[in-house]
Amino acid sequence: MPTLLNQDGYKFFFYANEHEPKHIHVMKGGDFAKIELATLRVVTNTFKPPEIKRTLDIVKQHQSEFSRKWDEYFNRR
Numbered sequence: 451m452p453t454l455l456n457q458d459g460y461k462f463f464f465y466a467n468e469h470e471p472k473h474i475h476v477m478k479g480g481d482f483a484k485i486e487l488a489t490l491r492v493v494t495n496t497f498k499p500p501e502i503k504r505t506l507d508i509v510k511q512h513q514s515e516f517s518r519k520w521d522e523y524f525n526r527r
Contacts, residue, residue, distance in 0.1 A: 454519055457508055464520060472520045476505050485509050487517050 455462040460478045472487040483505055484494040490510060495502055
């Protein structure tokens, strides 16, 4: 499970056996979300509205980096 970023208590990662479309998982405490990288569409979410907004802000800030890391990881296999 490659971790891409730890920020403000949120852990941003993907699993080693992921599938398209490119997406990121986020965990904090017992909450989690799955967010598509290209569209920032929230696929799964248990965060409260202010937390998912903060999560989306962080993903947007690192969107290009997360996408590049996805490509690097999955294209090397």
